[in-house]
Amino acid sequence: MPRGDVLHGSRAVAEAVKLCDVDVIAAYPITPQTHIVEDLAEFVANGELDAEYVLVESEHSAMSACIGASATGVRTFTATSSQGLALMHEMLFIASGMRLPIVMANANRALSAPINIWNDQQDSMSERDCGWIQLYCETNQETLDTTIQAYRISENKKVLLPSMVCLDGFVLTHTIEPLEIPDKDAVNRFLPEFEPAVYLDPDDPMTLGAFATPADYIKFRFEQEKAMRNAIEAIEKADREYKKETGRGYGLMEEYNTKDADIIIVSMGSVVGTIKEVIDQLKGEYNVGLLKIKAFRPLPKERIKEVLKNARVVSVVEKDVSIGLGEGGLFSEIKGILYNLDERPKVLGFIIGLGGRDITQPDIRDIIKLSKKAEKDVVDEVHWIGLR
Amino acid sequence: MTVSLGGSVKDPGSTVKTKTGSWRTFKPEIDNDKCIDCGNCWIFCVEPCISKEDGKYVVDYDYCKGCGVCAHECPVGAIEMVLEEK
Numbered sequence: 390m391p392r393g394d395v396l397h398g399s400r401a402v403a404e405a406v407k408l409c410d411v412d413v414i415a416a417y418p419i420t421p422q423t424h425i426v427e428d429l430a431e432f433v434a435n436g437e438l439d440a441e442y443v444l445v446e447s448e449h450s451a452m453s454a455c456i457g458a459s460a461t462g463v464r465t466f467t468a469t470s471s472q473g474l475a476l477m478h479e480m481l482f483i484a485s486g487m488r489l490p491i492v493m494a495n496a497n498r499a500l501s502a503p504i505n506i507w508n509d510q511q512d513s514m515s516e517r518d519c520g521w522i523q524l525y526c527e528t529n530q531e532t533l534d535t536t537i538q539a540y541r542i543s544e545n546k547k548v549l550l551p552s553m554v555c556l557d558g559f560v561l562t563h564t565i566e567p568l569e570i571p572d573k574d575a576v577n578r579f580l581p582e583f584e585p586a587v588y589l590d591p592d593d594p595m596t597l598g599a600f601a602t603p604a605d606y607i608k609f610r611f612e613q614e615k616a617m618r619n620a621i622e623a624i625e626k627a628d629r630e631y632k633k634e635t636g637r638g639y640g641l642m643e644e645y646n647t648k649d650a651d652i653i654i655v656s657m658g659s660v661v662g663t664i665k666e667v668i669d670q671l672k673g674e675y676n677v678g679l680l681k682i683k684a685f686r687p688l689p690k691e692r693i694k695e696v697l698k699n700a701r702v703v704s705v706v707e708k709d710v711s712i713g714l715g716e717g718g719l720f721s722e723i724k725g726i727l728y729n730l731d732e733r734p735k736v737l738g739f740i741i742g743l744g745g746r747d748i749t750q751p752d753i754r755d756i757i758k759l760s761k762k763a764e765k766d767v768v769d770e771v772h773w774i775g776l777r
Numbered sequence: 778m779t780v781s782l783g784g785s786v787k788d789p790g791s792t793v794k795t796k797t798g799s800w801r802t803f804k805p806e807i808d809n810d811k812c813i814d815c816g817n818c819w820i821f822c823v824e825p826c827i828s829k830e831d832g833k834y835v836v837d838y839d840y841c842k843g844c845g846v847c848a849h850e851c852p853v854g855a856i857e858m859v860l861e862e863k
């Protein structure tokens with residue numbers, strides 16, 4: 390029987406990892422770590438989870454240990470956040486290049502300097518090109534479900550890429566929400582035992598991640614891109630089957646009132662909850678919808694184009710910025726997706742909530758009003774919300 | 778090399794199959810008439826891919842990367858680095 394509970398987002402991730410019978414957990418336990426790994430340490434210590442818990446001296450080492458363990462063909466997990474993710478950067482490419490289905494939770498938090506421990510999405514956005522699947526979550530329930538799904542997606546033989554489950558720091562990690570923990574038998578049916586395609590075995594020695602000359606290296610990258618494209622289908626399949634077991638599914642993205650909407654807001658993570666709320670309040674007054682991006686890598690470009698092409702204005706609301714380009718990553722990519730249409734919507738970018746600045750309902754209302762204005766008038770392309 | 782999953786290589790000792798000679802821009806050519814059999818090139822070749830066959834020094838171009846160390850170390854200028862057209 391599934392079990393109802395009231396949990397922090399961090400605890401929800403730990404519960405999911407426990408249900409997935411992870412074999413090796415490697416983590417650095419100090420700031421900017423969240424209590425995800427604390428909870429897991431507790432599960433291992435009290436015998437609820439039979440896993441090897443490797444306490445390492447940095448996030449770089451945590452990812453290295455996961456890579457080593459995963460290469461031997463076992464299920465692995467780690468969690469990190471902001472500076473910790475940045476420190477892993479080098480190893481992220483090695484994990485994806487070696488095609489290891491590691492799952493990691495990233496509590497989205499701002500990067501220093503200045504020192505700030507609060508939520509935004511600059512950390513994972515900076516890692517968008519490293520070959521990891523990135524799945525952004527709106528609620529604690531979605532985070533729990535996505536963590537379980539991530540193993541199924543990553544371990545799919547046509548994918549074999551690592552997954553990063555992104556949950557907003559504090560907004561989800563430290564916020565308590567009622568949720569349902571799936572039944573262990575349901576998870577077992579959904580997630581079969583991990584069968585590695587290739588793995589290191591002392592009795593049958595081999596090399597992983599070996600040398601490729603300039604003549605071959607590009608082919609490996611192309612194979613990774615193909616695997617990412619396969620992940621689009623794998624995500625949908627995993628989601629369908631998960632829904633069969635639990636009744637909950639999320640898809641690659643979620644459309645909220647997008648049909649015939651003049652204005653469509655595009656966003657990802659927990660802020661979409663606030664946006665939906667404001668859309669409901671403005672019903673009848675503004676014809677506005679929301680496209681929630683769940684899978685940012687792989688980005689389902691064709692689907693996104695289909696949803697957005699008939700809108701008049703598309704407004705991208707995001708918690709990151711590419712300094713020097715003066716716009717957020719999601720905004721740049723959405724513009725790119727729409728560019729080759731003969732007739733395309735105007736696209737506006739809103740940089741908001743950096744370093745944990747609250748995103749309020751009035752902020753979202755202002756964004757919708759400005760988007761409405763952009764239907765007829767010329768307005769600036771990019772807006773920083775909350776400068777004062 | 779075939780594109781294997783995650784760069785996996787199943788057979789031990791397979792490095793020999795990677796023909797690193799493809800890196801080369803200049804190719805060493807040994808003039809055996811000038812050679813005084815000092816053995817410097819054989820000692821210094823970094824790969825090492827110079828061997829002595831039937832009393833003559835020969836380069837294995839499958840692995841010679843064209844670094845030019847042999848030509849530099851030859852005391853009598855018997856090795857010329859020639860631009861390779863591919």
Ligand code: SF4
Pocket residue numbers: 805821822823824825826827836840841842843844845846847848
């Ligand atoms: S060029 Fe370099 S690699 Fe080639 S034979 Fe001479 S020393 Fe050896």
Ligand code: SF4
Pocket residue numbers: 807811812813814815816817818819834847850851852853854855856
């Ligand atoms: S270094 Fe020059 S002289 Fe000496 S063995 Fe080689 S080719 Fe001959």
